[in-house]
Amino acid sequence: MSDNIVSAVFDSHSEAETAVRELRQAGVRDSALSIIANRDSGSGEYGDAHTHEAKEKGEGLIKGALAGGGVGALLGIAALAIPGVGPLAAAGAIAASAVPEAAAIGAGAGALAGGLSGLLKKxxxxxxxxxxxxxxxxxxxxxxxxxAREAGISAETAREILYRYGGHSATRSRTASVI
Structure with a gap:
């Protein structure tokens, strides 16, 4: 575990969008943000992680669901297929680290060692x-x-923003959202 990585999960795209928008308004640089989202519930299948269709739909999910937070401007959007989780869209540093690992083993993004939890731990x-x-x-x-090493704000400020807008984790319960 890294003390420099501050994270949370949101129950809705709108909560995540609001949190990302607030983080950016507080001065967090795009290079310090990472996002992973499952496919949009109404969007249908992504197809195989190696296809152009998967890439387009993954980009659309991140850009569409979180565009208000400016996440569409992030480089490194990737479509990942994680066994047991399904098709995901990832953006930021976490996507940049997942794609080379998958390419290095030559078996595609679906073969990431340890699945999604392994990627998150790394x-x-x-x-x-x-x-x-x-x-x-x-x-x-x-x-x-x-x-937090690249954010431009303290880890505590980032944590407070994430949790203020509905983020939660295994050790910190969801609080009432302000949106």
């Missing part, structure tokens, strides 16, 4: 939170993390 998320987040993402939640 990103600096605690074991307990990684398991919790994987379950919540599987149910349609949106994972957002901030790397």
């Amino acid at each position: 990103h600096g998320v605690s074991d307990e939170d990684a398991t919790y987040y994987e379950s919540r993402i599987h149910d349609g939640g949106v994972f957002v993390s901030v790397d």
Whole structure:
């Protein structure tokens, strides 16, 4: 677990969008944000992770669901297929780290060692939170993390913003949303 990675999962895209917008208004740089979301419940299938269709739908999910937060401007949007979780869209540093790993093993993004929780742990998320987040993402939640080393704000400020707008984790329950 990294003390520099502050993370939460949101039950809705609108809550995640609001939190990302507030983080950016507080000065968080795009390079410090990472986001993972399951496919949009009404969008249908993504197809295989290697297809152009998967990439387009993954980009559409991140850009569409979180565009108000400016996440569409992030580089490194990727479509990932995680066994047991399904098709995901990822953006930011976490997406940038997942794609080379998958390419290096030559078996595609679906073969990421340890699945989604393994990817989250490599990103600096605690074991307990990684398991919790994987379950919540599987149910349609949106994972957002901030790397405090690059954020431009303190880890505590980032944490407060994430939780103020409905974020939660294995060790911190959801609070009432202000939106």
